[in-house]
Amino acid sequence: MFDVGPRNLITDVNGIKVGHAQDANALTGTTVLASAGRLVAAVDVRGGGPGTRETDALDASNLVDALDAIVLSGGSSYGLAAASGVAAKLGAQGQGYQIPGAPLVSPIVPAAILFDLSNGGNKEWGEDPPYDRLGREAFDALAVDFPLGNVGAGLGAKAGAYKGGVGSASAVNDAGVQVGALVAVNPFGSPVMPGCSAFWAWPFERDKEFGGARPPADYDPVQSGLPQDTKAGPIPGANTTIGIVATNVALSPAQMKRVAMMAQDGYARAIRPIHTMGDGDVVFSVTTGELVPDDSQPGIVSLVGSVAADCMARAIARGVYAAESIGAMKSYRDVFGVS
Amino acid sequence: MFDVGPRNLITDVNGIKVGHAQDANALTGTTVLASAGRLVAAVDVRGGGPGTRETDALDASNLVDALDAIVLSGGSSYGLAAASGVAAKLGAQGQGYQIPGAPLVSPIVPAAILFDLSNGGNKEWGEDPPYDRLGREAFDALAVDFPLGNVGAGLGAKAGAYKGGVGSASAVNDAGVQVGALVAVNPFGSPVMPGCSAFWAWPFERDKEFGGARPPADYDPVQSGLPQDTKAGPIPGANTTIGIVATNVALSPAQMKRVAMMAQDGYARAIRPIHTMGDGDVVFSVTTGELVPDDSQPGIVSLVGSVAADCMARAIARGVYAAESIGAMKSYRDVFGVS
Numbered sequence A, B: 001m002f003d004v005g006p007r008n009l010i011t012d013v014n015g016i017k018v019g020h021a022q023d024a025n026a027l028t029g030t031t032v033l034a035s036a037g038r039l040v041a042a043v044d045v046r047g048g049g050p051g052t053r054e055t056d057a058l059d060a061s062n063l064v065d066a067l068d069a070i071v072l073s074g075g076s077s078y079g080l081a082a083a084s085g086v087a088a089k090l091g092a093q094g095q096g097y098q099i100p101g102a103p104l105v106s107p108i109v110p111a112a113i114l115f116d117l118s119n120g121g122n123k124e125w126g127e128d129p130p131y132d133r134l135g136r137e138a139f140d141a142l143a144v145d146f147p148l149g150n151v152g153a154g155l156g157a158k159a160g161a162y163k164g165g166v167g168s169a170s171a172v173n174d175a176g177v178q179v180g181a182l183v184a185v186n187p188f189g190s191p192v193m194p195g196c197s198a199f200w201a202w203p204f205e206r207d208k209e210f211g212g213a214r215p216p217a218d219y220d221p222v223q224s225g226l227p228q229d230t231k232a233g234p235i236p237g238a239n240t241t242i243g244i245v246a247t248n249v250a251l252s253p254a255q256m257k258r259v260a261m262m263a264q265d266g267y268a269r270a271i272r273p274i275h276t277m278g279d280g281d282v283v284f285s286v287t288t289g290e291l292v293p294d295d296s297q298p299g300i301v302s303l304v305g306s307v308a309a310d311c312m313a314r315a316i317a318r319g320v321y322a323a324e325s326i327g328a329m330k331s332y333r334d335v336f337g338v339s
Helices: A076-092 A131-140 A253-270 A300-322 A332-336 B076-092 B131-140 B253-270 B300-322 B332-336
Strands: A016-023 A028-045 A066-073 A111-113 A166-172 A178-184 A242-249 A282-291 B016-023 B028-045 B066-073 B111-113 B166-172 B178-184 B242-249 B282-291
Touching: A016 A131, A028 A076, A028 A131, A028 A178, A028 A242, A028 A253, A066 A076, A066 A131, A066 A242, A066 A282, A076 A111, A076 A131, A166 A300, A178 A300, A242 A253, A242 A300, A253 A282, A253 A300, A253 B253, A300 A332, B016 B131, B028 B076, B028 B131, B028 B178, B028 B242, B028 B253, B066 B076, B066 B131, B066 B242, B066 B282, B076 B111, B076 B131, B166 B300, B178 B300, B242 B253, B242 B300, B253 B282, B253 B300, B300 B332
Parallel strands: A066 A111, A242 A282, B066 B111, B242 B282
Antiparallel strands: A016 A028, A028 A066, A028 A282, A166 A178, A178 A242, B016 B028, B028 B066, B028 B282, B166 B178, B178 B242
């Protein structure tokens, strides 16, 4: 079985680093994940209103089979510019896909954005949105330790009726398998079970990492229909949960696609409803490839995928739990009166 | 909010009928869903080892935008023949897609199969597998009332460590919206929370429709890793959950795709792990189109999808709860000593 890694962050996968940058005035921000080397990767786009960049390149049948960094950003479609800033910096230091004979490498920086334009921040940036700069700043902040909650892509996020944020979680086992998740939580649906303070992800919680609330013993099963604590109206693109799962198990791009798909089930278990027409949900998956799986483990892909789904559910609840109230966006802890 | 429909079956969507046929000697069977008219439909294939027929035709960018029946069958790839039997019968009565000038209609009968070849039944059918016949018998058995558990495509099914079966559930509201789910439950993963008798789907249970078991108040959160009560080894294609969600809300094929995608989240909430490399999970979605949505309901697709996900989670647990032990395949009720 798996235990929580030493940091309980996606950076418990050796070599992975994460950096945040944010604009407190605009109430938005950007999060970057990278490592010293290139990462074999895949992506699964599952929401009805996604905003992405370089996701086609990751298809297992296409040329590129590794990436140089991933950008998660607020800012709706403007936020995709953060990847431009990161790509410019990577290229200047020579990291990227080398087409033989080309004078420059081509940095592969997939990105996904979430919608935070209506959160009350000052978005009067005219022709100069801040995301190219935020991408560069987040890249410069890359580190193994990083904060959760109102940071980076989570600064302007809202999760159903609660302030959203950036979450992360990890799991490691004695065989050296490392799995972690990173997510910016901004869904239409709710991370909380209706009528109580328990997160939907409660069955997966380790060491009260998101407060320890449980459904009461006499909990009334939910009625179908949209819960009361969603965001106002499932408007296309006005929501979105974007995340990354990482492992050290050496898997192929096609196998990493399965891992990303299974990690979407972590979204499903932690948020209800999810994958609506008004969510642009995306999960990236990356591997450092440091641990070559034993041939006697035919189920290694499904194992990594299952652990990734658990980590993702925990990361979602941790992100909401860590977030603090900003104006009308009330935090989970303020709504339920927990410290 | 929604209540359970009068039958708590997918046939609470007016016009939908379901029929089962099974071969007790071979421990396998087939389930057919149809209506008097054609059904606008979509499909979402999400497992790693699917076995399907006519799923490409359902793509929203393709010609066909309605189907005549859906087949869910045991028998692995042999089971796809059940759709041939159903198509032959439908064509003989003139139901199908009419290419102008053609002497016959082309019945559109999408199908998905599950793997039940290793369940101990007598599969020595040589060159004469029973599925064409089973498809015809299931079609002849179409009715609004139908049994759950060890019937049709669920006769030979196993859900993790427990006997699997056919499940169904429904939800209806005062505005006349009808939603239902039908599923044959045969996953690698478990429908039960580790260490107790509660179904993963317990938060969605209506009227103790699957026994009412709850996690204890001091339930230890799960550790990551594969649970103890999966099937033996995640062998590609050796598992699979196949289901259908139905509604009366008039949605387009593209909108019905979103409904099918969201219904997969019912799988994720009711089974852990799900969507593994060794599961061939498929969800079809169909609508009778009887209820034209009010233009003031921009979220109708997400609403129907959310209710469909809830119904699917309930249907999964109901299918396992209704199943009875066969040989080494012990039922949930026998394992946990509930009547």
